[in-house]
Amino acid sequence: MIDYRIDRGSGVPAYVQIVEQTERALRMGFLKVGDKLPTAKEVVAATAINPNTVLRAYRDLEQAGLVELRRGLGTFVTRSLARPGAEDDSPLRREVTDWVTRARAEGLERADVLAMVTAALDAHDDEHDSHAPGRPPPEPAR
Amino acid sequence: MIDYRIDRGSGVPAYVQIVEQTERALRMGFLKVGDKLPTAKEVVAATAINPNTVLRAYRDLEQAGLVELRRGLGTFVTRSLARPGAEDDSPLRREVTDWVTRARAEGLERADVLAMVTAALDAHDDEHDSHAPGRPPPEPAR
Amino acid sequence: MIDYRIDRGSGVPAYVQIVEQTERALRMGFLKVGDKLPTAKEVVAATAINPNTVLRAYRDLEQAGLVELRRGLGTFVTRSLARPGAEDDSPLRREVTDWVTRARAEGLERADVLAMVTAALDAHDDEHDSHAPGRPPPEPAR
Amino acid sequence: MIDYRIDRGSGVPAYVQIVEQTERALRMGFLKVGDKLPTAKEVVAATAINPNTVLRAYRDLEQAGLVELRRGLGTFVTRSLARPGAEDDSPLRREVTDWVTRARAEGLERADVLAMVTAALDAHDDEHDSHAPGRPPPEPAR
DNA sequence: GTGGTCTAGACCACA
């Protein structure tokens, strides 16, 4: 069962953190179609956030077509975001695991690692089609 | 000069996005001590957000000891977060650039790439000291 | 400006009523792209429902791509649902106005009128393609 | 036998949908005094909702004086809502059937048709007695 | 001033 962690000091709304963590789990295949998300009550017990906030996140996921809230039953995954290439035993996965291990061993913090990857993504997307999926295009000035 | 990109619709407050992007640039050494941040006016022109929002972010950065707001002059970096190991020409950088290129070539989206790295970080930190810097510790249940 | 009316005894959630009334106004062209919806405060003054409930409705409309919530500014229509054929001066409009007038004159209640139209729609859609847009297909038994 | 269709996703509670559909059938004369409603079991088979939900709706209809629940026998219509003017072969019925056919032929969706009729009703009732039966009076501001 | 998040708590819908 997915284990949400809410970082209360990050400035990112709690419900956004739940949505993001759920989407990541879907992309990684950690959550599959039919899987049950934790009940609001369980999330409350684990994270000390309010059940309304959990439901707000689940509703957003529902409107994104990823889960279904069934009253009296629970919340269930209805769509996968799993990617070929991101499986547990794929070469890319093995490589990144290895790379992260070395980065951490060299003393880099979690934030350093994410900064390096983000920088690599930015550099890549600037060189290629800048409207690659996932990177928000620059906002036009109004 | 750092080029902020605000993703309205991400749910993350605009000022948080500015702070995060600035910190990443500091970690990567893209911004160095003495460098000038864009003026609020320039950011407004580039992102269509309100100058107050930019100043809010700069004040947060100032309180974190990273920049200094000099009235009438601008905002300047006062502390580096650059890491040995994250330099432009370090092996880790070359490897991650290469890895990202291959991941993108295999059709993975930006979000997939970030999900894979986050998963690798989570797995690593769970195996080692789970209170590694940067990863918020689990909240205690109340 | 659109004038919401909440029927508290209908069993239909208040936020759904706001969403439905807004969509109807968009379909009729009563609301156009760029138009401002009433502020939450104004709706509260007019309907005695809670501002959170209004915002819940506006958020749903935003996720449907119909409006944009701009903090500090208000909520604005971003997409029209206006239909050729439904304009104020179209033959269909004139005919239905006339028909409603006669139905009411014969003593039929609002609910009777809606029941007759719904019945006519059901009959029509059963004869033609039953998956015509707007009518939910029968749910498969599980 | 009346054929209930539950639109999950409409935001309208399932039991309200059953009540509304039953009332419409009574207004149209599709259901007459003495007619039997489907058993909860039959509705469950057709709609995949829980029998308790069906019973909840039937109890509401009973309290409205429209049906009677007879233990072991079933649920029976005890009162008609049929209206002169709404019969199958009335001029108003023929006209609305014709009008709906043309509206659909012009590409209008079910929701467009209902929006047009609702707009016509609103316009009519605003001009005449605004407390016409069936339209909820405006809520007084608090 | 306008929208946004979050909470606690009441009550409801559904299984």
Place this chain on the structure above:
DNA sequence: GTGGTCTAGACCACA
């Protein structure tokens, strides 16, 4: 028991 709506109120983000 699980999700859903609504409220009042506190505090925040943004213009």
